[in-house]
Amino acid sequence: MTTTPDLRAAGPAPGDAGLTRRQSGARAVYDLLRGRIIDGTLAPDARLTEPVLSAELGVSRTPVREALRLLQAEALVVELPTGGVRVAPLDVADARRVYDVRARLEGLLARDACERATPDDVARLARLVALMDAVRDHEDEVLRVGAQFHGEIEALADNRWGSALLRQIRGHVDRYRALAARRRVGTTDHVDEHRAVADAIASRDPGAAEAAMRAHIERSAALAEQSLRGAGSATDDLP
Amino acid sequence: MTTTPDLRAAGPAPGDAGLTRRQSGARAVYDLLRGRIIDGTLAPDARLTEPVLSAELGVSRTPVREALRLLQAEALVVELPTGGVRVAPLDVADARRVYDVRARLEGLLARDACERATPDDVARLARLVALMDAVRDHEDEVLRVGAQFHGEIEALADNRWGSALLRQIRGHVDRYRALAARRRVGTTDHVDEHRAVADAIASRDPGAAEAAMRAHIERSAALAEQSLRGAGSATDDLP
DNA sequence: CCGACGACACTTGTATACAAGTGCGCAATC
DNA sequence: GATTGCGCACTTGTATACAAGTGTCGTCGG
Structure with missing residues (x-):
């Protein structure tokens, strides 16, 4: 079938x-x-x-x-x-691996972004975090602003290779995310995690920025893993 | 032309x-x-x-x-x-980026390898380091054993995604390496760095393994960057 | 002498035709 | 009834043919 x-x-x-x-x-x-x-x-x-x-x-x-x-x-x-x-x-164990890689790549991008960010950039990131906080209760808005935040960091980083490789796995991230979305397990808010990244960048601390971003992605990974767990044969509710 | x-x-x-x-x-x-x-x-x-x-x-x-x-x-x-x-x-600034990404990926692989390595694996890694030390003076032997070391770690990690992305940039790493080889600047020995990785794995310390590997690659990056610097228009000695 | 116009040669993108290898199913036989 | 052999239909891989767009070079006019 x-x-x-x-x-x-x-x-x-x-x-x-x-x-x-x-x-x-x-x-x-x-x-x-x-x-x-x-x-x-x-x-x-x-x-x-x-x-x-x-x-x-x-x-x-x-x-x-x-x-x-x-x-x-x-x-x-x-x-x-x-x-x-x-x-x-689709393999749940594999999802973890995808997120592991993503965590490192986005961490690197956060570091690079930190090293290149102008005061204007810092302000813009802060605004995005504030906006995310403001729409905290509207899930899709949070998601949208969150994506914008990550996009902003990627743009700031100006790291061709990090972006290229991130793009390589983005499809898979989205795929697992789409699967997890069906087994919805209340979204935790990542506002604070984003704020931690923005703060580290504002403080001009590349190491902290990388660590914060990496921790953020790893928390997302744990969440996704939790949603996916029990999926067993991942094809259950697929057409 | x-x-x-x-x-x-x-x-x-x-x-x-x-x-x-x-x-x-x-x-x-x-x-x-x-x-x-x-x-x-x-x-x-x-x-x-x-x-x-x-x-x-x-x-x-x-x-x-x-x-x-x-x-x-x-x-x-x-x-x-x-x-x-x-x-x-070919862009020297880009080389740095390639190595940055590679450092994260290989760091992740070292961590995964650390978490999965059996005592036999640990022994094998130690043997490779010892071998590398033994052939310290024969440059190509060092290179060969070094590649074997990295390959062993990658195999141990069993991380499909890390390997896939690493493979994606390997061509570029090799390309910059080939270019740097023409402006030979005495190879420093990476034996100690490899030993640090092997030791961390032997100690069952994933974080240390990741950090050691990342540091190792970053040192290689600095070296390559140094070789490449002054290349100016990178096409100088190319056919 | 310089600029603009036109035609050409070249490129990629797509469609179709051809060849070879492989797995599957059916049928005949032991 | 089970098994083995044959034949078919299907697949990919490659080659060629066709169409459209684009840059360039030469030439003509001002």
Whole structure:
């Protein structure tokens, strides 16, 4: 039942088969498949074959193949011994590893950001924390502002490699997050943790900034792990 | 002059055009180009076009294209605004960033290795350090054993994500190392640093293991940076 | 002599055609 | 009835063909 995903966005021949067409094609296929894998529409272990994707999306095998290779480089799909690919399995133990890596990378970015931040930047970070505090009770607002905070730090860090590698695993983080979201276990507020990061940066203490950010991510990891635990076969509530 | 690299391994038509042919083709092209970029045969900023590579390697554009995409995912080539690709430029400031990231990742791996190492593993690491000490005067032996040490730790860590991301930047590390090798500045011995890592693992102190490994990489970074400094336009002694 | 216009050659992106290898299912036989 | 052999359908990997966009070079006009 998990073999054939439901990419039934449109028929084979008809015009825009779910992808915007004015984009570069391969990129569009990549974005589409990536989204479906992250949100669970494409179930873990689902086999993806070029001909059926090609037919369902209304493009030739060439862009499909390219998209598949991109996803493979990102490890969102894994290569089968025979040469095909399937959606990467979800493994709770693996989630921990993803967060471990993320903690180090974001920690490094926080350090770099600390070393480059101008007074204006510090003020902006403080404003974001205050804003986050203000919307404390509205969960999605907190999430939105939180993402903005992390984005701001990443931008400040101006660390091409840290960002690149972070981007590499972001898909997987989002994937586990999407899964955890279904087993909602009350979100704890990370406002104080963010404030700790902002304060460390304001104090011009790179080591403290790195440590604070790392601790923050590790706490998120523990939370996510808790949500995921008991998921057993992670495919339980997936289509 | 930098537009056409010297992939003249063989003519267009003739049999094995420098690539082993029994490999998957695209993979062979990828390996070949990757090696040439790392060792400097393909100069930074050199433009790579599918038709000429295709002709010079004696394969069609399809595998060449695939190899190029792989290299792009690894950031060994960068996309031009027009769509083509060129060999990623060498930037000393960037080298520092690469090593920063590597320090965190290898630090994490050392921690994980520490948490999983059996007494046998600890003994093996100690043996490697002793061996390294023994061959202290033979530079390439030191390098070889050192690589083995790092590989052992990575294997022990059994951290898929750490390894994957480390692999992502390894090409760049090797590239800067190859460049630094030409401006040889006496290698300092890292034997003691390795011993510190091994000792921390033997003491079952994950935090110390991580810190020791990170410090070790950061010292390597400083060394590499020193070698690279003054390189100015990094393409000076490149073909 | 300098600037602008036009055509060309070149590039990538996509589609299709071809070849080879592999696993699966069916059928016939022991 | 179980097993083994054959044949088919399917897959990926590669090659080639086609279309569109873009930069450049040459030439013509001011």
